[in-house]
Amino acid sequence: MTMDDSAVQRSFTTLLKEDPEMSVAFAAINTLLTDLETHEYETMSGLMERMGQLQKILQASEKAGASVSSGTELFLRSVTLIANLDKKGHLRESQSLMIERGRDFIQQYSGARQKIADLCDPFIMDDMTILTHSRSRAVRDALIRAKKESGKNFRVLVTESQPDRSGAELRRELAAAGIDCTVILDAAVAYSMESVDCVLVGAEGVVENGGIVNKIGSLAVAMSAHAFKRPLYVLAECVKFVRLYPLNQQEVPDEFKFALVRPGSEARDKTNPLVDYTPPRYITLLFTDLGILTPAAVSDELLQLYM
Amino acid sequence: MARWLNRVEPSRSFKRRQRRKKQQERRRQADGSAPAGSSDEHEPRTAGGGEPGEGSAPASRSQCSAPAPESGAEPLPERRRETSPVVSSSEEVLRSVRALQTVLGELRTRLLAEPPPAAPSEAQSAARSTAPPPQATMAPPADAAEAPQKTKEQIKAERKAKAEAAKLAKAAKAQKKQAAAAAGDGDGGDGPPSKPAQSGGGAPAETTAKSKKMATPSGEPAAAKPSEKTPTLVGQPEPEKPAGEKPAGEKSKAELKAERRAKQEAQRAAKAAAAASAAATKTPKAGAKAAKTPGPERVTPGDADQPHKESSKGDRRSAKKAAAEKPPARKGLQMFSHLLQFDASSADTATGKHGVPPALEPLLLRLSAGQLTGGNAGAVALLTALADLVDQYVTPPQRELLRDLPDQVAAAVAQLARRRPLSVAMENVAHRLEQAIRHEDVPADKGDYEAKRYIIDWIETFINDHICKAMTAISMFAGQKITDGDVILTYGRSTTVLDVLDAAQRKGCRFRVIVVDSRPRLDGRDMLRQLLDANVPCSYGLLTAIGHHMKEATKVLLGAQALLSNGMVLSHAGTALVSLTGRALNRPVLVCCETYKFSDRVQTDSQVYNELGDPNELVTPDSPLADLRQSESLSLLNLAYDVTPPELVDVVVTELGAIPCTSVPAVLRLQQSVVY
Numbered sequence: 004m005t006m007d008d009s010a011v012q013r014s015f016t017t018l019l020k021e022d023p024e025m026s027v028a029f030a031a032i033n034t035l036l037t038d039l040e041t042h043e044y045e046t047m048s049g050l051m052e053r054m055g056q057l058q059k060i061l062q063a064s065e066k067a068g069a070s071v072s073s074g075t076e077l078f079l080r081s082v083t084l085i086a087n088l089d090k091k092g093h094l095r096e097s098q099s100l101m102i103e104r105g106r107d108f109i110q111q112y113s114g115a116r117q118k119i120a121d122l123c124d125p126f127i128m129d130d131m132t133i134l135t136h137s138r139s140r141a142v143r144d145a146l147i148r149a150k151k152e153s154g155k156n157f158r159v160l161v162t163e164s165q166p167d168r169s170g171a172e173l174r175r176e177l178a179a180a181g182i183d184c185t186v187i188l189d190a191a192v193a194y195s196m197e198s199v200d201c202v203l204v205g206a207e208g209v210v211e212n213g214g215i216v217n218k219i220g221s222l223a224v225a226m227s228a229h230a231f232k233r234p235l236y237v238l239a240e241c242v243k244f245v246r247l248y249p250l251n252q253q254e255v256p257d258e259f260k261f262a263l264v265r266p267g268s269e270a271r272d273k274t275n276p277l278v279d280y281t282p283p284r285y286i287t288l289l290f291t292d293l294g295i296l297t298p299a300a301v302s303d304e305l306l307q308l309y310m
Numbered sequence: 311m312a313r314w315l316n317r318v319e320p321s322r323s324f325k326r327r328q329r330r331k332k333q334q335e336r337r338r339q340a341d342g343s344a345p346a347g348s349s350d351e352h353e354p355r356t357a358g359g360g361e362p363g364e365g366s367a368p369a370s371r372s373q374c375s376a377p378a379p380e381s382g383a384e385p386l387p388e389r390r391r392e393t394s395p396v397v398s399s400s401e402e403v404l405r406s407v408r409a410l411q412t413v414l415g416e417l418r419t420r421l422l423a424e425p426p427p428a429a430p431s432e433a434q435s436a437a438r439s440t441a442p443p444p445q446a447t448m449a450p451p452a453d454a455a456e457a458p459q460k461t462k463e464q465i466k467a468e469r470k471a472k473a474e475a476a477k478l479a480k481a482a483k484a485q486k487k488q489a490a491a492a493a494g495d496g497d498g499g500d501g502p503p504s505k506p507a508q509s510g511g512g513a514p515a516e517t518t519a520k521s522k523k524m525a526t527p528s529g530e531p532a533a534a535k536p537s538e539k540t541p542t543l544v545g546q547p548e549p550e551k552p553a554g555e556k557p558a559g560e561k562s563k564a565e566l567k568a569e570r571r572a573k574q575e576a577q578r579a580a581k582a583a584a585a586a587s588a589a590a591t592k593t594p595k596a597g598a599k600a601a602k603t604p605g606p607e608r609v610t611p612g613d614a615d616q617p618h619k620e621s622s623k624g625d626r627r628s629a630k631k632a633a634a635e636k637p638p639a640r641k642g643l644q645m646f647s648h649l650l651q652f653d654a655s656s657a658d659t660a661t662g663k664h665g666v667p668p669a670l671e672p673l674l675l676r677l678s679a680g681q682l683t684g685g686n687a688g689a690v691a692l693l694t695a696l697a698d699l700v701d702q703y704v705t706p707p708q709r710e711l712l713r714d715l716p717d718q719v720a721a722a723v724a725q726l727a728r729r730r731p732l733s734v735a736m737e738n739v740a741h742r743l744e745q746a747i748r749h750e751d752v753p754a755d756k757g758d759y760e761a762k763r764y765i766i767d768w769i770e771t772f773i774n775d776h777i778c779k780a781m782t783a784i785s786m787f788a789g790q791k792i793t794d795g796d797v798i799l800t801y802g803r804s805t806t807v808l809d810v811l812d813a814a815q816r817k818g819c820r821f822r823v824i825v826v827d828s829r830p831r832l833d834g835r836d837m838l839r840q841l842l843d844a845n846v847p848c849s850y851g852l853l854t855a856i857g858h859h860m861k862e863a864t865k866v867l868l869g870a871q872a873l874l875s876n877g878m879v880l881s882h883a884g885t886a887l888v889s890l891t892g893r894a895l896n897r898p899v900l901v902c903c904e905t906y907k908f909s910d911r912v913q914t915d916s917q918v919y920n921e922l923g924d925p926n927e928l929v930t931p932d933s934p935l936a937d938l939r940q941s942e943s944l945s946l947l948n949l950a951y952d953v954t955p956p957e958l959v960d961v962v963v964t965e966l967g968a969i970p971c972t973s974v975p976a977v978l979r980l981q982q983s984v985v986y
Contacts, residue, residue, distance in 0.1 A: 212961065212970045248968035250791065250865070250898035250960055283970070284957075299877075302969050303976035 011038075011057060012064040026140065028074025028242045029109065031061045035075060036105040039082075039098065047094060054079055062258060069208025069216045069259045069278070073245040077308065081108055115240040115292035116141050120148040122290045123203070123238060131157040131200040134192070134228075137218035138169035138176075139205020141238035145290075146203075147180045159184045160195055164218060166275070192224050196231040206239040208259065209291075211248045211305055213283035213298025215239070216259055219276055225285035234287040241291045244305055255280045645917060646947065650731045652922045665725045667718075669698035677730040680924070683833060684805050685735040685871050685907055686777055692736045696722070696743055697769045700762055711761050712754045716744045731921045734872030734880060735907045742906070743769065776965075780904040781806055783965035785813035788867070788902055791963070796821040797864045799897070801853070802882045803833040804869020806902040810963075811867070812844045821846075824863055828853035828884045830927035830948065853884050856891050866892040870903040870962075875978070876912045877956030877971040879903075883916070883949050889958035898960045901971065905964045905981065908974050916952040923948035 011034060018030040025033075035057055044050040058075045061067060082101045119141050127133065127149040135142050149155045159177055163186050164170040170186055177184040187195055202224060206215040215221065215237055228235045249255050260278055261271035283298035290296075293304055666674050673682075673695040682688040699722055705711045723740040726732065732740075746752075746768050754761045788810040792798065798821055800807050811823060823846050827834025834850070841848050851859050860866075866888060872880040879885065879901050892899040913919055925946035929935045938944055956971045966977065 211968065246967075248961055250900075253793075254791075299970055299972035302973040306966070306969070306973065306976050306980060 008060050011060050015061055015064055024140065026070065026074075026240070026242075027068055028070035028240070029113070031067075031071045031075050032078045032105070032109060032242075034061060035078060036102065036109070039102050039105060044094065044098060047097070050094075050098070051083070063263075067258065069245050069247075070243045073208055074242040076246065077242055077244070078105065078108055080309065112240065112242055112292065115242070116144045117148075118292045119238050119240065119290045120145040122295055123236070124149055124153055126201070126236065127153075127155055127157060128200075129155050129157065132160065132198055133157055134160045134162075134195060134199040134202045134224070134233075135173070136162045136170075136192075136202075136204050136221055136224045137164040138173040139238065141205045141240065141290075142203045143173060143176055145238055146177060146182060150180055150182050157183070160199065161186050162189050162192060162220065162224070163187065164220060165189055169218070189220055189223075192220075193227045193230075196227050196233060199228075199231075199233055202228045202233055202235045204235065204237055206237050206243055207278055208245040208247070209237070209239050209241075209243050209289065209301055210245055210280070211302050213286060213289065213296075213301040214249070215281050215286065216245070216247075216249075216255060216278050217281065219279050222279040222281045222285075225281045229285045235285060237286055237289045239289060239291055241293050241304070241308075244301065244308065246305070246309065249280050252276075252280055646920070646922060646949075649920055649922050650728075652924050652948070666729060667699055667702075667722045667725070669702050670695045670722055670726055674726060674729055677726075683831070684803070685733055685869075686781070686805050686904070688733050689735040689739045689906070690773055690777060692723075692732075693739050693743070693769050693773055696740065697766050700765050700769075703758075703762065705758055710754065711758060712747065712752060715765075716747045719744050719747070733921075734909045734911070738872075738906055738909065739772070742772065746772075776906045777904060780906070780965035781809050784902050784904065784963050785809040787965075787967055788900060788963040789814045789817055789819070791865070791900060791961075791968075792819050792821055794820045795864075797824060797862055798822070799824045799826060799859060799863035799866045799888070799892070800837065801826045801834070801866075801868055801885055801888045802828070802831070803837040804882075804902065806904070807867050807869045808837060808840055810902055811841060811846055815844055815846050823848045824859050825850045826853055826856060826859055826888065827851070830923070831882075853887065856888060860888075860891045860895050860897060863892075863897055866897050866899040868899065868901050870901050870907065871951055872907045872909045872911075873901075873903050873962060873971060873974050874913050874953070875910050875974050876914070877959075877974055878913055879954040879956075879959055879962075879971060880909075880913070880919075880951050881954060883952045886916075886952045886954040886958070889954045893958045899958060901954075901959050901962045903962055903964060905966060905977055908977055908981075910975075910978055913953055916949060919951075921950035923950050 014037065015030055015034045018033055019025060019027065035054060038053070038057060039050075042053070044053070054075075058072070058079075061071050061075065064071075082104050123145040127145070133146070135146075146157075146159060149157070159182055161170040161174050161177070161184060174184045174186050204215075204217060204221055204224065206217045208216040210216060225235050247256070255278070257271055257273070260276040261273050262277055263271055283301075286298045288295055288297060289301060291304075296304065673691055676682055676691065677688075682691055696719060699719065700715065703711075703715055703718060705714060719740065723732070723737075727737075743765075747765055750764075750768065752761050752764050784806055792810075792814040796819075798811065800811070800823060814821065823841055825834045825838045825841065825848055827838075827850065829852075838848055838850050849859075868879075868881060868885055868888065870879050870881045870885075874880060879889075881901075889899045911919070925948050928946045928948050929939050939946070959971050961968045962971045962973075964977070966980075969977065
């Protein structure tokens with residue numbers, strides 16, 4: 004079993020390594036799909052049990068974040084919906100149907116980032132100064148699209164985003180696309196806020212009340228934007244909608260907040276959190292592949308997705 | 311509080327007994343034997359039950375032992391079917407109702423806590439509740455039989471004796487005044503429990519002719535008993551119909567009545583003449599002041615004659631209401647003139663002018679007595695009463711059940727709403743029932759019996775799924791939000807919140823609760839007692855000190871009457887203040903609410919829809935301000951609810967999970983798509 008666990012985790016991490024563009028949620032979904040394709044199950048309950056196990060294994064892996072649980076959950080929901088419809092049929096047929104549905108699912112959601120970029124485009128205007136925090140692929144794609152396809156000229160401030168300095172990586176990518184981009188200190192967010200027109204951030208997870216779980220420091224950025232009355236836009240795919248309703252930072256699960264001490268171990272280093280929770284009242288709008296949502300609408304969408 | 315179920319429920323079993331008795335009579339008449347024999351047979355039993363606990367309960371059980379063989383054995387119902395098919399089928403329906411009773415019995419234990427000790431009727435109900443296991447088919451009707459029987463009988467009797475009843479009501483009201491004076495701090499009105507005593511004494515004297523009808527009230531010691539203990543009673547007032555006390559007072563009352571009427575007429579005429587130009591506005595106001603709710607406010611406590619004046623006023627008011635005249639609001643309260651004014655008198659019921667069908671009468675009485683304060687309790691009581699209504703329903707010739715019955719239900723509820731403001735929960739369940747009859751697959755083609763059974767089953771399922779199970783689910787979800795070391799602040803009394811805290815305590819969570827309470831209802835005390843019973847460490851304080859209490863708290867947990875479509879939370883007045891303080895000090899505010907209480911209504915203030923409580927609760931007779939109640943420039947406003955804007959609420963915990971309160975429309979859509 005443990006052998007199996009590590010094998011699953013390895014295939015998950017290799018997926019992420021092979022395609023750096025792939026989001027964590029999709030890597031997890033792909034792992035589940037691969038398992039469906041390669042194994043043959045005797046019973047439906049056995050299949051479901053296995054899927055539940057895999058979910059846990061992936062959740063425990065090094066790179067996992069909030070979106071792993073949300074992505075896999077959503078995937079299983081849409082896949083088993085089919086299975087329920089086809090209860091009378093042979094399990095093998097059901098399984099092939101599930102695989103088909105799984106591929107559709109990936110197909111459907113793989114265009115998400117592009118769609119978000121399209122939705123976000125009108126909100127990015129010439130001569131704007133845009134602040135962003137950490138590195139989000141959705142934000143990056145949206146900015147590059149606005150520059151390259153719409154030919155807009157704007158300036159981007161990127162926070163350095165310690166501890167992994169992911170801001171520097173984003174700066175490199177944006178500079179390569181010809182965007183005027185500056186890295187600022189995490190501590191300089193409030194200082195820069197008065198010259199900023201809008202704030203764009205990504206999200207690791209969007210929680211039920213429309214708040215987000217994101218790279219540490221997002222809350223400070225959001226509060227600062229709120230204090231300066233600057234709009235804060237969140238760019239996130241709907242596979243990142245998590246069934247979680249935190250009331251405060253304590254209620255964000257540890258597996259989202261803290262890194263594993265070493266890869267594969269259960270223990271987590273609880274000295275410094277990697278993510279924080281931003282309550283919905285600091286968020287102006289969410290750009291998702293379901294459309295542009297207010298934070299309050301997230302719960303409505305979740306009710307529809309999960310009920 | 312738990313008594314309400316006893317009271318409403320078994321009325322069906324009583325009715326069944328009545329029906330059976332009538333049949334027996336009929337049969338006997340057919341055989342040539344005296345019909346009086348059956349009523350005599352009934353009389354001594356109840357009359358003999360001098361001791362409420364020991365005497366009457368066994369007596370009623372022996373009465374109820376009659377249905378026992380019948381339910382088990384086939385032949386009996388068949389025989390009855392020969393005599394009267396309608397009755398027999400509805401009796402079978404009743405049997406399915408018994409299943410509902412078991413559900414309700416279960417709910418009773420969970421939902422409602424007995425008010426403190428001392429009330430004999432409680433001892434009685436406790437004694438009863440130990441005896442019948444919920445599954446025992448016979449026990450529930452038997453154990454709960456007495457109470458509704460009383461009310462039922464009384465209702466009938468009083469309807470027959472309308473003239474007397476009006477007087478009785480007055481006297482009862484006078485009594486209520488006195489009792490309220492005795493109770494002092496507006497403790498939920500100890501008055502009503504004393505009424506039955508009078509009904510016991512007064513009824514037989516007045517109604518010697520109606521031997522059978524009045525037999526039961528006369529032998530009504532169970533209800534009469536509490537009156538002796540009036541001062542020690544803390545519980546909810548009994549719904550018993552008021553009945554005459556003081557024969558001496560009746561003379562003066564009649565006089566006073568005439569006197570007052572003349573005086574008012576004179577006043578009115580004088581005013582109309584004095585200000586001819588302003589007459590249009592002034593006269594109705596003057597008239598209204600005389601005729602309207604605040605009537606009771608004017609009573610000076612201690613004045614022996616006053617109560618009679620009072621009730622005479624109440625009488626005229628009810629007459630006016632019957633004439634469908636809506637009295638304009640008293641000065642200063644015109645903002646709230648669109649709301650049903652508070653009216654504590656049961657005279658409406660006594661005179662039989664209320665137009666509420668008999669099945670809903672006990673409910674009306676209990677609403678009038680202010681017994682049903684909780685949203686869930688009200689909803690269950692209404693559903694149970696409507697089950698009664700459905701059970702009694704006989705499709706009129708030339709009509710279809712599926713078309714007629716929903717109208718009947720709607721009409722009955724509308725009539726009820728004209729007497730008492732109904733909570734959103736009650737409106738919702740009534741609407742849901744109506745919709746269910748219209749849109750679900752009621753097997754109407756199989757005859758009334760099948761259809762009625764289906765509908766009553768539906769009611770049972772609804773109570774079970776949307777109220778009982780919902781509460782369990784909420785306590786599960788909200789329990790996850792309570793962690794060790796939490797200090798939970800709660801306000802007033804909410805059965806759902808109580809459930810949550812109780813479940814969290816049993817889960818082994820170590821937390822503390824601050825119960826915040828407010829005048830005039832002070833129902834937080836009930837909450838406090840139940841929490842302490844559950845071994846939850848508590849502290850208790852008033853809303854006035856909320857600023858202090860909130861500092862100690864880590865989370866705020868509140869109940870709700872309803873959630874409105876725009877995310878507003880309609881709840882016990884004071885909730886908005888608690889949430890506001892919670893937000894100001896950054897404490898997460900959780901609201902627990904079952905989704906059946908979600909309303910498609912939109913409301914932005916507490917004024918459009920609200921409930922007016924008894925203004926006397928604000929200035930009690932022993933208050934130093936008591937003499938000012940007659941002041942022209944004083945208006946008393948006792949609002950029951952307020953609305954809390956969605957920004958002040960972090961999460962609503964429902965049986966679907968935790969949602970923000972802005973998701974109400976989404977849930978309503980979901981309900982519509984799922985249910986129909």
